[in-house]
Amino acid sequence: MARPTPLSGFPEWLPEGRIVEQHVLDVLRRTFELHGFAGIETRAVEPLDQLLRKGETSKEVYVLRRLQEDPDAPERGQAGGQLGLHFDLTVPFARYVLENAGHLAFPFRRYQIQKVWRGERPQDGRFREFVQADIDVVGAGELPYHVEVELPLVMASAFAALREIGLPPVRILVNNRKVAEGFYRGLGLTDVEAVLRTIDKLDKIGGDSVVGLLEEEAGATLDQATACLELASISGSDEDVVDRVRVLATEYGVQHELLDIGLAELGQLVRAAQDRAPGVVVADLKIARGLDYYTGSVYETVLVGHEQLGSICSGGRYDTLASDGTTTYPGVGLSIGVSRLVSRLLGAGLVRATRSVPSAVLVAVSSEEDRERSEAVAAGLRERGIPVEVAPSAAKFGKQIRHADRRGIPFVWFPGPADAGGQADEVKDIRSGDQVPADVRTWAPPADDLWPRVVPAG
Amino acid sequence: MARPTPLSGFPEWLPEGRIVEQHVLDVLRRTFELHGFAGIETRAVEPLDQLLRKGETSKEVYVLRRLQEDPDAPERGQAGGQLGLHFDLTVPFARYVLENAGHLAFPFRRYQIQKVWRGERPQDGRFREFVQADIDVVGAGELPYHVEVELPLVMASAFAALREIGLPPVRILVNNRKVAEGFYRGLGLTDVEAVLRTIDKLDKIGGDSVVGLLEEEAGATLDQATACLELASISGSDEDVVDRVRVLATEYGVQHELLDIGLAELGQLVRAAQDRAPGVVVADLKIARGLDYYTGSVYETVLVGHEQLGSICSGGRYDTLASDGTTTYPGVGLSIGVSRLVSRLLGAGLVRATRSVPSAVLVAVSSEEDRERSEAVAAGLRERGIPVEVAPSAAKFGKQIRHADRRGIPFVWFPGPADAGGQADEVKDIRSGDQVPADVRTWAPPADDLWPRVVPAG
Numbered sequence: 001m002a003r004p005t006p007l008s009g010f011p012e013w014l015p016e017g018r019i020v021e022q023h024v025l026d027v028l029r030r031t032f033e034l035h036g037f038a039g040i041e042t043r044a045v046e047p048l049d050q051l052l053r054k055g056e057t058s059k060e061v062y063v064l065r066r067l068q069e070d071p072d073a074p075e076r077g078q079a080g081g082q083l084g085l086h087f088d089l090t091v092p093f094a095r096y097v098l099e100n101a102g103h104l105a106f107p108f109r110r111y112q113i114q115k116v117w118r119g120e121r122p123q124d125g126r127f128r129e130f131v132q133a134d135i136d137v138v139g140a141g142e143l144p145y146h147v148e149v150e151l152p153l154v155m156a157s158a159f160a161a162l163r164e165i166g167l168p169p170v171r172i173l174v175n176n177r178k179v180a181e182g183f184y185r186g187l188g189l190t191d192v193e194a195v196l197r198t199i200d201k202l203d204k205i206g207g208d209s210v211v212g213l214l215e216e217e218a219g220a221t222l223d224q225a226t227a228c229l230e231l232a233s234i235s236g237s238d239e240d241v242v243d244r245v246r247v248l249a250t251e252y253g254v255q256h257e258l259l260d261i262g263l264a265e266l267g268q269l270v271r272a273a274q275d276r277a278p279g280v281v282v283a284d285l286k287i288a289r290g291l292d293y294y295t296g297s298v299y300e301t302v303l304v305g306h307e308q309l310g311s312i313c314s315g316g317r318y319d320t321l322a323s324d325g326t327t328t329y330p331g332v333g334l335s336i337g338v339s340r341l342v343s344r345l346l347g348a349g350l351v352r353a354t355r356s357v358p359s360a361v362l363v364a365v366s367s368e369e370d371r372e373r374s375e376a377v378a379a380g381l382r383e384r385g386i387p388v389e390v391a392p393s394a395a396k397f398g399k400q401i402r403h404a405d406r407r408g409i410p411f412v413w414f415p416g417p418a419d420a421g422g423q424a425d426e427v428k429d430i431r432s433g434d435q436v437p438a439d440v441r442t443w444a445p446p447a448d449d450l451w452p453r454v455v456p457a458g
Numbered sequence: 459m460a461r462p463t464p465l466s467g468f469p470e471w472l473p474e475g476r477i478v479e480q481h482v483l484d485v486l487r488r489t490f491e492l493h494g495f496a497g498i499e500t501r502a503v504e505p506l507d508q509l510l511r512k513g514e515t516s517k518e519v520y521v522l523r524r525l526q527e528d529p530d531a532p533e534r535g536q537a538g539g540q541l542g543l544h545f546d547l548t549v550p551f552a553r554y555v556l557e558n559a560g561h562l563a564f565p566f567r568r569y570q571i572q573k574v575w576r577g578e579r580p581q582d583g584r585f586r587e588f589v590q591a592d593i594d595v596v597g598a599g600e601l602p603y604h605v606e607v608e609l610p611l612v613m614a615s616a617f618a619a620l621r622e623i624g625l626p627p628v629r630i631l632v633n634n635r636k637v638a639e640g641f642y643r644g645l646g647l648t649d650v651e652a653v654l655r656t657i658d659k660l661d662k663i664g665g666d667s668v669v670g671l672l673e674e675e676a677g678a679t680l681d682q683a684t685a686c687l688e689l690a691s692i693s694g695s696d697e698d699v700v701d702r703v704r705v706l707a708t709e710y711g712v713q714h715e716l717l718d719i720g721l722a723e724l725g726q727l728v729r730a731a732q733d734r735a736p737g738v739v740v741a742d743l744k745i746a747r748g749l750d751y752y753t754g755s756v757y758e759t760v761l762v763g764h765e766q767l768g769s770i771c772s773g774g775r776y777d778t779l780a781s782d783g784t785t786t787y788p789g790v791g792l793s794i795g796v797s798r799l800v801s802r803l804l805g806a807g808l809v810r811a812t813r814s815v816p817s818a819v820l821v822a823v824s825s826e827e828d829r830e831r832s833e834a835v836a837a838g839l840r841e842r843g844i845p846v847e848v849a850p851s852a853a854k855f856g857k858q859i860r861h862a863d864r865r866g867i868p869f870v871w872f873p874g875p876a877d878a879g880g881q882a883d884e885v886k887d888i889r890s891g892d893q894v895p896a897d898v899r900t901w902a903p904p905a906d907d908l909w910p911r912v913v914p915a916g
Contacts, residue, residue, distance in 0.1 A: 276837065
């Protein structure tokens with residue numbers, strides 16, 4: 001077999017990079033669990049017809065077939081449909097909720113960290129296989145607004161926990177669909193979808209083009225289009241934002257109940273965020289999110305200094321996550337693009353692992369006959385929670401020390417003669433060269449050396 | 459959307475089941491890392507031609523296509539081949555080693571815990587999507603025998619750590635291909651593959667049929683066939699096993715260098731196992747393993763009392779895990795069928811989680827106006843590592859307590875009046891009904907209540 005080459009869009013990390021990714025995943029899991037979210041996993045496949053219910057993503061889906069199956073009778077799920085790989089964790093979660101509703105207690109708080117697949121053209125930060133980390137709270141029938149306040153703050157807390165490994169600051173940009181829709185309707189615009197779709201392009205095409213498009217595609221007058229653009233230009237991290245929207249509305253003679261509700265909600269979110277995560281949450285009235293099922297708050301997150309990477313954590317409120325005809329399940333959710341984040345942390349040299357293997361200690365082997373003695377030392381240290389490996393060969397000690405050094409293993413343990421019963425063991429810190437007597441029942445490495453740590457690079 | 463039904467062969471767990479699975483995965487990860495194995499993940503897809511190199515599994519592979527792709531120009535990897543989902547973690551690992559050989563230090567110790575997919579007919583313990591947990595040690599050019607002793611003992615240590623949650627005892631059955639091959643060749647049999655394939659069926663078809671098949675398909679005389687069957691009937695957990703093989707060989711006049719090497723190796727493994735994991739490792743001369751690339755030790759593992767479940771952890775030594783034409787990479791590896799194991803633990807009611815949500819505490823909300831005060835309590839407890847959720851509504855306290863009770867949350871926290879500055883807070887253990895004053899800066903639940911635990915059921 002010739003040396004294989006990587007597959008574009010399917011990222012893989014070397015062991016050191018995986019330590020960074022694993023650390024990020026551990027921090028997310030711990031944060032989510034500290035906030036009472038239960039972890040679930042769903043299967044990788046869903047019936048194709050379910051995956052295609054939201055038309056937008058149809059082109060991205062990977063469809064499965066068994067190699068040996070009859071091409072005229074393709075692999076089917078129970079419902080008779082073909083199977084595809086999930087492209088997000090929301091569609092599978094909605095199905096999981098419906099399937100297990102009788103066994104879940106609502107509101108149901110869940111997190112889910114899994115790979116998803118999209119057949120898109122790979123670009124920087126855009127992959128065909130990537131890890132998402134989602135949190136959602138789903139109610140049966142109803143779900144109070146305060147969940148829309150809580151969830152971005154859970155994510156803020158996760159990002160705060162990642163600051164210490166070298167993650168740049170984040171800005172969580174929030175908006176409320178009710179504000180936008182109330183404002184547009186109060187202006188007299190009725191094709192709200194078309195306005196949102198156009199505003200969503202603001203950063204890409206600029207204000208002048210947005211005004212033109214609003215006139216062409218959303219039936220807006222120049223005055224209406226200008227008002228929409230002015231609304232989209234409002235942003236800020238305190239309640240002043242709400243006042244500025246009110247001033248704008250008065251200026252254009254806009255009144256709408258939905259606008260009032262939306263502004264009250266947005267104000268509540270901004271107030272709580274100022275208190276609990278100062279400087280992180282920014283109300284940004286141009287945030288629209290492409291997906292049409294959001295009905296309240298919407299969220300996007302940028303990494304400060306890396307804005308061109310796009311959003312690393314997005315979501316919102318949907319009044320109908322799922323429905324079985326009898327009960328409707330509203331939800332609020334956010335999804336972190338873990339692969340995008342980790343790929344940037346590694347690619348931009350922002351973080352590193354202190355070593356690439358778990359072992360804190362390499363136990364030297366003086367001769368193959370004495371290997372079991374080294375294994376006994378290793379077992380004794382492991383029992384006390386210290387990660388250890390035993391040297392692969394009874395080479396000269398200098399070579400065994402180099403073996404540890406190449407892997408970043410900080411300590412080499414030298415068992416004493418068999419008849420010393422462990423009393424003549426010594427351990428060397430290969431960075432300082434210090435070698436001291438050591439007892440397998442009491443010795444421990446400094447806490448910073450026990451496991452590989454993830455730290456800011458450079 | 460009507461209520462969906464599960465997809466056969468694609469297991470999913472309710473939150474409580476996922477806590478059990480996650481605990482098993484955590485124990486495996488910790489055990490592997492304590493033994494110095496570095497974690498990696500590989501992409502879910504491999505070029506189809508690579509997946510089909512071992513002919514046996516071709517029928518099980520899921521092939522991918524993008525929904526919108528031209529059926530005459532299917533989705534291809536760089537090498538121009540179609541892509542399929544991996545059916546184990548060995549093929550991807552071999553590719554990873556070749557691709558990254560220049561960045562890895564050999565012998566390379568890695569663990570890998572991921573889902574794999576096989577389009578087999580689903581049965582009890584046999585899934586189409588399941589989690590495997592693999593450890594392998596791979597050398598560049600050479601790999602000493604002691605790795606074949608070490609790896610099953612790492613797995614024994616993982617299973618020992620799972621005993622405390624209610625895992626039944628395991629037996630790791632070991633054999634050595636060199637013993638079998640040396641014995642067969644010494645007997646005068648040359649089609650070693652055919653003999654191994656037949657012996658592998660012993661448990662299914664019985665001794666008489668095996669003798670018949672050996673005569674028919676492996677060109678054995680009745681005498682040779684009987685000798686092979688007698689070899690296969692030898693098993694035991696001490697070195698006596700080696701002596702019994704030697705006696706049998708003498709009886710049939712069998713002499714072969716490979717037999718001597720194999721028996722020396724097997725003896726070394728049994729001796730070390732008696733010392734380091736007494737009673738767990740059993741030499742069993744009928745273990746053949748279907749796959750033809752094993753060249754030394756082979757391993758299978760049964761759950762005592764659940765033998766009909768099949769092997770839950772298998773593997774062996776392969777002299778050529780991968781080769782790039784210049785360097786050959788020998789390896790030793792074992793793979794745990796995590797889904798099979800967890801599905802049995804849950805299905806047979808052997809284990810349970812102490813609750814189905816992470817939260818140890820529900821903070822009550824006296825009125826929606828006071829929600830931020832409850833959130834402040836929650837934040838204070840979380841800062842001290844206590845998992846907490848805030849009540850979803852300011853219902854009557856009795857209803858909030860029932861909300862906690864339904865989820866198994868042991869404690870409900872009642873914030874005192876705002877002007878008491880946290881001095882009048884109380885916490886209730888809803889199991890005993892005891893309610894006591896509590897300070898958010900000092901109170902902690904008993905260690906057993908802090909996180910959900912996985913414990914033997916019943």
